[in-house]
Amino acid sequence: MWVACETLSMAxxxxxxxxxxxxxxxxVRDVNLTVEEGEIFxxxxxxGAGKSTTINMLLDFMRPSEGTAEVLGHDAQKEPRAIRNRIGILPGGYDLYDRLTAREHLEFAIDAKNADADPSELIDRVGLSQEDADRKVGGYSKGMAQRLVLASALVGDPDLLILDEPSSGLDPHGIREMRELIRGEADRGTAVFFSSHIxxxxxxxxxxxxxxxxxxxxxxxxxEGLRELTGASSQLILKVGRVPTELDLTSIEGVSGVSVDDSALRVSFSDPGKKAQVVKRVDAATRITDIKSEQASLEELFDSYTRGEEPTGRKPESPAEVSA
Ligand SMILES: Nc1ncnc2c1ncn2[C@@H]1O[C@H](COP(=O)(O)OP(=O)(O)OP(=O)(O)O)[C@@H](O)[C@H]1O
Known part of the structure; x- marks a missing residue:
């Protein structure tokens, strides 16, 4: 019975x-990917990793050589029409008509989707001013154009948003607003699938x-799960009066690396439970003036999965193993 219920749950x-x-x-090679409803992925x-090709197959712009893609419970290749009006897309490259205003673009998008939407509400939602929305988009900055394209993607309150580099062209203030907007859409139950290099x-x-x-x-x-899987869970930065070069901290099991910069020791752990032992040993050898704990950033994790070497700790052996 349980198995049947799980099979029916729609991703x-x-x-x-x-x-x-x-x-x-x-x-794209043998990709098994699941994005749940209301999740930001x-x-x-x-x-060249295969992201655009995957997205193109989800949108039925390309046919898979093998395997299947299901979007909102429909086969992307056999039932693309059932999907089209329920998704919003912010493509990487897009064309706007310089001579039309943002409001006219949105009216066009609402007609094309046969949706019941208010352009003014969409304009507010993406942080464009109503005044700017009545200007021709030929004079728009990249950030304003990006907001307009996002407003078009939101027409019809889609169940899934596919966003290609949504922060592209936005200033830091705009990036934060975009993040809040994406979170707001996810809170309404919309799944957000987005690619970004930031x-x-x-x-x-x-x-x-x-x-x-x-x-x-x-x-x-x-x-967090990636940090645990790679063993790149945390680092300790110890500011010291004198760098204790005589200490061999890597001999402690669970310490994966030690480096020195600016009178500070940077210690990486595959077992964060060994932090206290390291602090004790350094404290016995020199004066510790400050202690900071840092987690591996996504950038470091990304590097460990894509630079062609093994991540510092245990690397998953198959995609199935890394599923959350
Ligand atoms: N139409 C095509 N014909 C031949 N090869 C292609 C075609 N489209 C993509 N490829 C190849 O497939 C691989 C994956 O490309 P894809 O565009 O999916 O990568 P990506 O992850 O989206 O890269 P980027 O971040 O640069 O956009 C690359 O080796 C690319 O050269």
């Missing part, structure tokens, strides 16, 4: 063995992330 996105070949190039990977932004905004590398989904987890 916003579910791919199974999704694969795309271009001749000899395998752009960051889709990451270096250039990893600090992804870390701040996402519930979970997926990392693509060479066509494979090499990680799918919360940022």
């Amino acid at each position: 916003a996105i579910r791919t199974q063995s999704l694969t795309k070949r271009f001749g000899d190039v395998v752009a 960051g889709f990451l990977g270096p250039n 990893l600090s932004e992804v870390e701040a905004a996402c519930d979970r992330v997926g990392i693509m590398n060479n066509g494979r989904l090499v990680a799918e987890n919360t940022v």
Whole structure:
């Protein structure tokens, strides 16, 4: 019975063995990805990793060579019409008509989706002024254009938003507003699937992330889960009166590395439970003037999954193992 219930639960996105070949190039290889309803999911990977190809298959712009993609419970290739009006897309490259105003663009988008939406409400929602919305978009800054495209994506209150670099062109204030907006949409139950190269932004905004590398989904987890899996869980920074070069802290099991900068020792742990032991040993050798604890950033985790080396700790052996 339990199995049946689980099978029926609808994910916003579910791919199974999704694969795309271009001749000899395998752009996407056997990807099993699940994005739940109402979740903010960051889709990451270096250039050429297979992100756009995956998104193109979700949107039925491309056909998979093998495997399936399901969006909002419908097969992306067999039932694209059932999906189209329930998703909002902010594409990486987009064309706006310079001679139309933002309001006219939105009226057009509302008509095209046959939606019942108020352009003024959408304009407010993305932080454009009503006055600017009546100007021709030819004179818009990149950030204003980005807000307009997002407003178009929100037409019809989609159940899934697919956003390609949503913070692109926005100033720091705009980036924060975009994050709040995305969170607000997720709180309404909308799933948000977004790709970005600004990893600090992804870390701040996402519930979970997926990392693509060479066509494979090499990680799918919360940022915290990735820290645990890679063993890059934490670092201790000890400011000291004298650097105790005679100490071999790496001989303590659970210490994965030690470096020295500006009279400070930076100690990485595969077992954070060993922090007290390290502090005790350093304290016995020199005066500790300050202690700080830091967690590995998403950027460091991203590096460990995509630079072609093993992450510092235990690396998941198969995509199945990294599912949260
Ligand atoms: N139409 C195509 N024909 C041939 N090869 C392609 C085609 N589209 C993509 N590829 C190849 O597939 C691989 C994945 O490309 P893709 O555009 O999906 O990567 P990406 O992760 O989106 O990269 P970026 O961050 O640079 O946009 C690359 O090796 C690319 O050269």
